Amino acid sequence: MSSIELKNIVKKYGDGFPAVNDVSLDIADGEFIILVGPSGCGKSTLLRMVVGLEDITSGDLLIDGKRVNDLAPRDRNLSMVFQNYALYPHLTVFENIAFPLRLAKGQHSDDEIRAKVQQASSMLELDEHLERKPANLSGGQRQRVAMGRAIVRDADAFLFDEPLSNLDAKLRGQMRTEIARMQRRLGVTTIYVTHDQTEAMTLGDRVAVLKKGVLQQVASPRELYEQPVNLFVAGFIGSPPMNFLPAEVKGSTLSLPFVDVEVTGELAQKVAGKDLVIAGIRPEYFKDAGLGDNVPGGVSFSAVVDQTEWLGNEQYAYIPFEAHEAVKGKLEELDRELDGEGMRTQLVVNLDARSRIREGDEAQLVFDPSLMHVFDPETGECLTRDDDKAAEIARDSEDARRAALERARAREAAAAEKAS
Template sequence: MSRIELKNIVKKYGDGFPAVNDVSLDIADGEFVILVGPSGCGKSTLLRMVVGLEDITSGDLLIDGKRVNDLAPRDRHLAMVFQNYALYPHLTVFENIAFPLRLQKGKHSEEEIRRMVHQASGMLELDEHLDRKPSNLSGGQRQRVAMGRAIVREADAFLFDEPLSNLDAKLRGQMRTEIARMQRRLGITTIYVTHDQVEAMTLGDRVAVLKKGILQQVASPRELYEQPVNLFVAGFIGSPPMNFLPARVSGSTLHLPHAEVTITGDLVEKVKGKDVVIVGLRPEHIKDATVETTPEHAVHFTAVVDQTEWLGNEQYAYIPFDADRAVRDKLDELDRELDGEGMHPQLIVNLDARSRVIEGDEADLAFDPALMHVFDPESGDNLTRDDEKAAQIAKDSEAQRRMALERAKKREAAKGGAA
């Protein structure tokens, strides 16, 4: 296990454009950190610089306090799992897993190699496939072989580059669980790259959100969801995504497309002098007031539903609105940054499964204004972020991470004693 520190890391190519721009990140021993962002944000480039497959233009990369910028990949003691698995088609599963051990000529006896391979294959439920070739395996099995090869190296850290992107949705869910379980069991420092924010939210102890090579926020999944620092992070994290609504400012009142909200305290001062702000509302924070209990201070409004989707345990309602011209360009820019399709803006509401709202209905909806976010349309900053709450979430998340690692160690120790 090891601690990995990135200090002001920059990567520039021949044209001088910074693919990664001044990224600093401190990854604790045994921590599972996700690098996430839309296509072209620099996340894979950053990972390749850590493992040594890309040169670092400037900045320092430290592993356990030692600067490794100029070390070859083989000397960094890191194990990488690639998107395309990188298996040898002519070798059996056993030999694919054993390959990094055989490269260390003379270091391991045949008996040791067999023991280490069987230990990894047992952990990944590959024992019955050890004599098969990769071409006879499913995508999920191939991914587990690639993970087994990383495990036997006994590396100081695991690096994953979009390892599940070639799998179908059901298998991705299963493999997410397996990777999370394996990481806890081994307690090994892990950096994982994905463009899928669901993977990021379910796997990581902390998530680093990148945009155009610049680190936007690094925090626990819960902090990113509840206390995003800006418009981009708020829009990227969450499925369905956060609703962004233009709001005209009139003293202590925000005029949204379908409702008016009275604001108080510091927020009144923060929006003073602005004509328009952007209000963010999560779909699940908007309720069907006819079937769900709403707080006393809830904001009620009615709106005609354009489309609904029923999923059994929940349903979604879609309500189009006209974006204020003053913020339309900003919302369009955000949509492009989030790899959107530039669709007509619409309010997404996550309704209780008991709701009977259908297309064409005028729905009676409500939301708690304490749960809404308000963003500066020019800077994108979250004007309602609560730094104290964010700090408490970070503290709680770190305590939970340490507790989970301790539990995993005790379970492994108990298994070893039983054996």
């Protein structure tokens, strides 16, 4: 296990464009960190620089305090799991997993290789497939073989490059659980690249959000969700994404398309002098007032629902609105940055499944304005971010990570003692 430190890492190609631009990141020993962002943001390039498949234009990469910029990939003792599995079709599952051990000629006896492969296959439930070839396996089984090959190497860190993108939705969910369980059990430092923010939110101890090669925010999933630093992070994290509404500033009142909201204290000072800001409200913060759910200090409004989607355990309602011309361009730009399709602006409301609101109805909705984020339309800065709350979330998340790691190591030690 190792700590990995990236110091002002830059990657420029022949045209001089920085695919990765001045990224600094400290990854603790045993930490599971996610690199996430839309297509082309530089996350895979950054991972390939860590493993040594891409040269670093400038900056330093340290593994356990040792600078490794000039080391070949084989000398960095890192294990990488690729998107396309990279299995050898002519080898059995056993030999695919054993391959890196065979490659280190003379370092492992046949008995050691057999024991290591057996341990990995048992962890990944591959015992009954050891004599099969990759062509006879499902996508999920192939991915587990690729993970098994990474495990047997006793590497200092695991690197995953969008390993689940070729799997269907059900398998992705199952494999997320397997990867999380494996990482906790082994306690190995892990860097995981994905464009799927659901994977990022469910797997990572911390998540690094990238945009056009620039690191936007590194934090626990909960901090990213509740205390984003800017408009981009707020829009990228969350499914369905946060609603962004133009809000005209009229004294101490923010006038949204559907309702006026009074602001006080520090926020009132921050918006003073501005004509317009962007209000961000997550879909689940809206409630159907007709159900009688109590929202202390809530602001209510009515709006005609254009479309609904009932999913059994929840329901979505879609309410179109016209974006203010002054922020329309900003919202369209943000949509492009988030790989959106440029659809019309609409409010997405995540309702309780009990709600009987249907398309064409005039819905009575209520939300707690204290949960609303407010952004500067010029800079994208989140004006409602609470640094103290963010620090508290960060401490809680780190404590939880350390506790989970200690539990995993205690289980491993107990299992090893029992086996001996």
